[in-house]
Amino acid sequence: xxxxxxxxxxxxxxxxxxxxxxxxxxxxxxxxxxxxxxxxxxxxxxxxxxxxxxxxxxxxxxxxxxxxxxxxxxxxxxxxxxxxxxxxxxxxxxxxxxxxxxxxxxxxxxxxxxxxxxxxxxxxxxxxxxxxxxxxxxxxxxxxxxxxxxxxxxxxxxxxxxxxxxxxxxxxxxxxxxxxxxxxxxxx
Amino acid sequence: xxxxxxxxxxxxxxxxxxxxxxxxxxxxxxxxxxxxxxxxxxxxxxxxxxxxxxxxxxxxxxxxxxxxxxxxxxxxxxxxxxxxxxxxxxxxxxxxxxxxxxxxxxxxxxxxxxxxxxxxxxxxxxxxxxxxxxxxxxxxxxxxxxxxxxxxxxxxxxxxxxxxxxxxxxxxxxxxxxxxxxxxxxxx
DNA sequence: GCCGATCTTGCAGGACCTGCAAACTTTTAT
DNA sequence: ATAAAAGTTTGCAGGTCCTGCAAGATCGGC
Numbered sequence: 001x002x003x004x005x006x007x008x009x010x011x012x013x014x015x016x017x018x019x020x021x022x023x024x025x026x027x028x029x030x031x032x033x034x035x036x037x038x039x040x041x042x043x044x045x046x047x048x049x050x051x052x053x054x055x056x057x058x059x060x061x062x063x064x065x066x067x068x069x070x071x072x073x074x075x076x077x078x079x080x081x082x083x084x085x086x087x088x089x090x091x092x093x094x095x096x097x098x099x100x101x102x103x104x105x106x107x108x109x110x111x112x113x114x115x116x117x118x119x120x121x122x123x124x125x126x127x128x129x130x131x132x133x134x135x136x137x138x139x140x141x142x143x144x145x146x147x148x149x150x151x152x153x154x155x156x157x158x159x160x161x162x163x164x165x166x167x168x169x170x171x172x173x174x175x176x177x178x179x180x181x182x183x184x185x186x187x188x
Numbered sequence: 189x190x191x192x193x194x195x196x197x198x199x200x201x202x203x204x205x206x207x208x209x210x211x212x213x214x215x216x217x218x219x220x221x222x223x224x225x226x227x228x229x230x231x232x233x234x235x236x237x238x239x240x241x242x243x244x245x246x247x248x249x250x251x252x253x254x255x256x257x258x259x260x261x262x263x264x265x266x267x268x269x270x271x272x273x274x275x276x277x278x279x280x281x282x283x284x285x286x287x288x289x290x291x292x293x294x295x296x297x298x299x300x301x302x303x304x305x306x307x308x309x310x311x312x313x314x315x316x317x318x319x320x321x322x323x324x325x326x327x328x329x330x331x332x333x334x335x336x337x338x339x340x341x342x343x344x345x346x347x348x349x350x351x352x353x354x355x356x357x358x359x360x361x362x363x364x365x366x367x368x369x370x371x372x373x374x375x376x
Numbered sequence: 377g378c379c380g381a382t383c384t385t386g387c388a389g390g391a392c393c394t395g396c397a398a399a400c401t402t403t404t405a406t
Numbered sequence: 407a408t409a410a411a412a413g414t415t416t417g418c419a420g421g422t423c424c425t426g427c428a429a430g431a432t433c434g435g436c
Contacts, residue, residue, distance in 0.1 A: 017390090018393090027415075028415065028416050029393095030394095030416055030417070030418090034416095038392080038393080039391095039393090068364050103299055104296040107292050107295040108289075108292040111288075111291055130342075132359070135338070136331075136356055136359055137364050139331040140332070140364065142331075143324075143331040144324060144327075147320070147324045150323070154318075171320070172363065173363045173364060174363045175361045175362045176255055176256050176360055176361055177254075206422080206423065206424085207422090215384080216384070218385055218387090218425095219383080221425075222383080222385095226423080227424090377436100378435105379435090380434090380435090381432100382432080383433095384431070384432085385428105385429085386430095387429100388425100388426095390423105391423085391424085392421105392423075393420105393421090393423100394419100394422105395420095396418090396419095397416105397417095398416085398418105399414100399416075399417095400415070400416085401412100401413080401414070401415085403410105403411080404411075405408100405411090406407100406410095
């Protein structure tokens with residue numbers, strides 16, 4: 001809800017009530033809660049749509065591709081979608097950064113998406129859903145994306161989001177090896 | 189607050205009110221909120237204490253040790269502390285698993301700890317706090333720990349938590365390379 | 377026993393969120 | 407065109423969470 005984002009951006013999360021948001025959006029407060037389960041949800045958007053399609057895309061890719069490469073490729077459409085709504089997302093990220101109380105809600109939504117990811121990764125790797133690897137991989141992927149988006153937003157979207165995601169996945173792929181300050185990848 | 193955990197374990201988070209918890213703990217509801225900022229906080233505990241000391245321990249370790257090894261070593265006391273209060277933590281994790289609504293709150297607290305971690309990792313690696321690596325490394329570390337604890341709790345604490353953490357950090361160190369089902373490390 | 381500091385409590389009240397049923401709008405069928 | 411059906415929006419009542427404030431209780435030292 002655009003109205004909500006703008007209000008909260010201006011005044012901060014706890015200086016804005018649901019009543020005010022509703023009024024700005026020309027609906028009753030009761031209708032607000034028909035659309036959003038919580039006040040926070042109005043600011044975070046709807047990642048569920050992304051979650052399912054991400055899973056499908058990942059499963060559609062040839063199985064011999066390295067996992068990280070496959071993840072990156074499966075993510076591309078979602079990333080482009082975000083890039084296409086750049087201003088909305090920059091606003092959203094700014095609101096998130098300025099209202100740390102929202103972070104939990106953001107993670108909650110991400111967790112939903114990660115559940116699907118676990119299944120997909122398990123299928124790809126032939127491991128069980130209960131194994132460590134799929135669970136950890138999904139969690140780390142989510143964490144990497146979140147970090148990338150935070151950094152992207154920090155630059156006001158000057159360079160494309162995909163660059164940040166690619167960089168993060170690079171580290172993810174090679175492991176937390178110590179980078180040199182000029183951080184070339186995996187000198188060997 | 190032990191009373192809170194037990195009640196919520198029995199009935200579920202939204203079948204227990206703050207009033208009931210307060211009564212079980214023999215304090216007034218108002219006093220409850222003097223101790224815990226929110227109802228959720230009473231269930232999650234106080235990770236802040238851990239956060240600062242983790243940072244200190246990490247900085248005290250010799251700088252030439254690989255990052256992941258250093259992290260693991262710095263974490264050991266915290267892990268032992270959890271292991272020592274095994275029953276409390278297993279109860280807590282069970283409550284978390286059965287009340288997914290709490291997961292966000294858990295992560296929020298972790299985020300606080302991760303802030304400190306970013307600084308420590310940046311100092312260790314000689315990178316800036318604003319670089320990708322420290323931010324990502326801290327986030328991934330948090331995610332790995334959380335995943336390890338979830339899995340540990342899933343086994344009813346049968347094997348020690350440190351095993352799970354070590355395993356997760358192993359993957360973290362070598363990167364998300366595809367493991368074989370018997371997951372030897374990085375066959376090359 | 378008195379005094380200051382800390383801890384606990386009650387009260388009033390705002391904000392979030394829900395279930396329910398009434399009003400309204402839109403679509404479909406006749 | 408009318409009526410029925412289906413879907414949306416709304417108001418209302420009410421429960422719960424959480425906060426600020428000021429009054430009371432408790433505890434320590436002197």
